[in-house]
Amino acid sequence: MQIKHNISLKPYNTFGIDVLAKHFVSIESIDALKQVLSLENYPEIFILGGGSNMLLTKDVTALVLHLNLKGISIISEDENHVIAQASAGENWHEFVCWCLENDFGGLENLSLIPGNVGTAPIQNIGAYGTELKDSFVSCETLHIASRTIKTFTKADCSFDYRNSIFKQKEKGKYIICNVRFKLSKKNHTLHTSYGSISDELTKMEITKPSIQDISKAVIQIRQSKLPDPKKIGNSGSFFKNPVILKQAYNKLKENFQDIPGYPVSDTEIKVPAGWLIEKAGFKGKQFGNYGVHKKQALVLVNYGNAKGTDILKLSQLIQDTILRVFNITIEAEVNIL
Numbered sequence: 001m002q003i004k005h006n007i008s009l010k011p012y013n014t015f016g017i018d019v020l021a022k023h024f025v026s027i028e029s030i031d032a033l034k035q036v037l038s039l040e041n042y043p044e045i046f047i048l049g050g051g052s053n054m055l056l057t058k059d060v061t062a063l064v065l066h067l068n069l070k071g072i073s074i075i076s077e078d079e080n081h082v083i084a085q086a087s088a089g090e091n092w093h094e095f096v097c098w099c100l101e102n103d104f105g106g107l108e109n110l111s112l113i114p115g116n117v118g119t120a121p122i123q124n125i126g127a128y129g130t131e132l133k134d135s136f137v138s139c140e141t142l143h144i145a146s147r148t149i150k151t152f153t154k155a156d157c158s159f160d161y162r163n164s165i166f167k168q169k170e171k172g173k174y175i176i177c178n179v180r181f182k183l184s185k186k187n188h189t190l191h192t193s194y195g196s197i198s199d200e201l202t203k204m205e206i207t208k209p210s211i212q213d214i215s216k217a218v219i220q221i222r223q224s225k226l227p228d229p230k231k232i233g234n235s236g237s238f239f240k241n242p243v244i245l246k247q248a249y250n251k252l253k254e255n256f257q258d259i260p261g262y263p264v265s266d267t268e269i270k271v272p273a274g275w276l277i278e279k280a281g282f283k284g285k286q287f288g289n290y291g292v293h294k295k296q297a298l299v300l301v302n303y304g305n306a307k308g309t310d311i312l313k314l315s316q317l318i319q320d321t322i323l324r325v326f327n328i329t330i331e332a333e334v335n336i337l
Contacts, residue, residue, distance in 0.1 A: 001025060001026075001027075001028075001032050001035065001036070002025065003023055003024070003025045003042075003063070004023070004024045004025065005022065005023055005024070006020055006021075006022065007020065007021045007024040007064075008020060008021075009021050009048075009051070009056060009060065009064070012048055012051045012066065013051035013052075013054060013056055013235075014050070014051055014052045014114055014115075014229035014233065014234060014235055014236075015054075015055055015056070015229075015233045015234060015235050015302050015308070015311065016229075016233030016302050016304075017055070017056045017057075017233070017302065017306070017307070017308045017311075018305070019056045019057075019058060019059050019060065019308065020059040020060070021046075021059075021060045021064040022059065022060065022061045022062075022063075023042060023062075023063040023064065024063075024064045024066065025063065025064070025065060025066065026066045026068050027065050027066060027067050027068055027069065028068050028069065028070070028089075029069070030069070030142065030149075030177055033065070033067075033069075033142060033175065033177070034142070034147045036063070036065060037142075037144060037147050038147065039063075042062075042063040044061070044062035044063065045062055045063050045064075045065055045144070046060050046062040046063065046064045046065065046337075047065050047067065047175055048064050048065065048066045048067065049067050049088065049089070049115065049116040049118050049119040050091065050092070050114065050115035050116035050119060051115075052114035052115030052116075052119070052229070052235060052236065053115060053119060053123055053235060053236075053333070053334050053335055054235065054334055054335045054336075054337055055235065055308050055311055055312060055315075055334050055335070055336045055337065056308045056337055057307075057308035057309050057312050057336065057337060058308070058309075058337075060337070065175075067088045067089050067116070067118055067175070068089040069087040069088045069089040069090075069118070069177060069178070070087050070089050070090060071085075071086070071087040071090070071178075072084065072085070072086045072087070072090060072095060072098055073085050075180060077185065079185070080184065080185055080186060080187070081182055081183065081184055081185060082102075082104055082182075082183050082185055083137060083180055083181070083182055083183075084099065084104060084180065084181050084183055085178050085179065085180045085181075086117040086178060086179055086181075087117065087118075087177065087178045088116060088117055088118025088119075088175075088176050088177050088178060088179070089116055089117075089118065090116060090117045091115075091116060091117075092110075092113055092114070092115050092116055092117055092120055092125075093111060093112050093113065093114070095107075095117055096108070096110060096111050096215070097111075099183060100211060100212050100215055103185070103211070104183035104184065104185065105183055105184040105185075105188030105189070105211040106134065106135035106181065106182070106183040106184055106188075106189075107130075107135060107181065107183070108211040108212070108214045108215040108218065109127055109128040109129060109130035109191050109194075109197075109214060109215075109218055110125060110126070110127055110130060110132065110218075111215040111218045111219050111222075112218065112219045112222045112223070113125050113127060113236070114229055114235075114236055117178075117179050118175075118176045118177070118178075118179070119176070120132050120179065121136060121139050121157060121159075121164055121166065121176060121179055122164055122166040122167055122176070123162055123163075123164070123167070123333075124157075124159045124160065124161070124162055124163060124164050125162075126161075126162070127218070127222075128191065128194045128197055128218055128221075129191045129193065129194030129197075130191050130194075131159070132159075133154065133157070133159035135181045135182055135183060136154050136157070136159070136179070136180075136181060136182075137153075137154060137180040137181060137182050138151050138152060138153050138154065138179075138180050139151070139152050139157075139176050139177075139178065139179045139180065140176075140177045140178050140179075141174040141175060141176050141177060142174065142175045142177055143173065143174055144172075144173060144174065144175060145173070149177075150174065152165070152174075161240070161241075161243075162240050162333055188210075188211050190209060190211070190214060191214070192209065192214060196221055197214065197217050197218065197221070200217040200220055200221055201213065201214075201217050204216070204217065224295070225295050225296045226293075226295075226296055226299060227293055227295075227299065227301060232293075232301050232302070232303060233301060233302030233303075233304075233306070234293065234299050234300065234301045234302065235299075235300075235334045236299065237273075237274075237298040237299065237333055238298060238299060238300045238315060238332060238333060238334055239273040239277070239298055239315075239318075239319075239330045239331065239332060239333055240273065240330065240331045240332070240333045241270050241271065241272055241273045242270070242271055242273060242276075242328050242329065242330050242331070243264055243268050243269070243270050243271075244268065244269055244271060244328060245267060245268060245269075246263075246266075246267050246268060246269055248327070248328075249261050249269040249271065252326060252327075252328075256279065256326075259271065259275065259279075260272055260275055271328065273297075273298055273322075273330050274296060274297045274298040275297075276322050276325075276326055276328060276330065277292065277297035277298065277318055277322065278297040279325075280318070280321045280322055280325055280326075282297060282318055282321070283296075283297040286303070287310070287314060288306075288310075289302070289303045289304050289305055289306045289310075290302050290303060290306035290310050290311050290314065291303065291314070292314075292318075300314060300315060312336060315332060318330075319332075
């Protein structure tokens with residue numbers, strides 16, 4: 001374990017923002033993590049996983065802990081299900097691929113989501129009708145202050161839309177070390193009705209899809225809409241889809257007859273933020289070396305050497321415009337630092 005100094009974080013965040021970490025250390029074991037947390041000359045820490053859900057706007061003066069914990073294993077199994085565990089530093093999509101190679105079902109709709117396993121529960125990642133919480137069993141964490149291990153069950157995590165206890169009550173108090181999932185071994189439950197999965201399967205001439213087919217369909221859809229972070233800096237969806245009251249939605253429909261909406265309760269409607277942003281005229285708009293992606297209005301992009309503050313100002317302009325035009329507040333999904 002070696003603490004390095006004045007390290008560029010450009011390779012460690014999918015936006016490709018070039019800021020400096022004053023102090024940086026790669027963590028490859030829980031024991032090493034405990035050791036680093038006990039260092040008295042580094043009172044402030046910054047946890048870095050896959051760097052996929054953050055926008056860095058300034059240099060980081062705290063000690064950056066790059067979680068590089070690795071390992072995937074089967075904890076237990078029976079005739080129908082398996083409990084699989086993945087360490088925090090495992091790439092999320094590579095873990096999904098491991099599940100598919102073993103014909104374990106449950107995560108196929110979450111294919112190609114950027115980032116690492118350890119940050120997935122914090123955000124309760126989701127896509128195409130499936131969320132992490134649907135397969136989540138528990139996660140093992142390290143309490144930063146006491147350096148003791150604590151396990152959080154699904155009930156403990158208070159999962160919600162792109163939310164969890166780790167973004168609310170326990171924010172900044174724990175480091176997720178590994179995550180366990182309950183996955184199906186046979187008679188997989190397939191989720192094909194959301195979005196354009198069924199249309200994509202039709203194009204693929206597949207009438208009886210496997211979990212592998214669904215993953216391929218999801219990957220093709222995502223690749224057709226979302227830029228590859230290795231080529232164009234981005235953090236996927238920048239904003240959450242807002243949930244508004246049904247009365248407010250019906251009033252908006254008087255002026256915007258084509259506004260889509262998806263009921264989440266008897267009184268609330270979820271409105272696609274991408275539609276709002278596109279309707280406000282931002283889709284494909286470029287501001288020098290940054291802008292809004294031409295195929296997906298939810299995605300803000302760094303075309304090269306943009307500053308985090310540039311992208312932050314653009315996000316605030318979009319939020320202000322959506323509030324003025326639609327009287328809807330949209331929240332950032334990414335963490336802004």
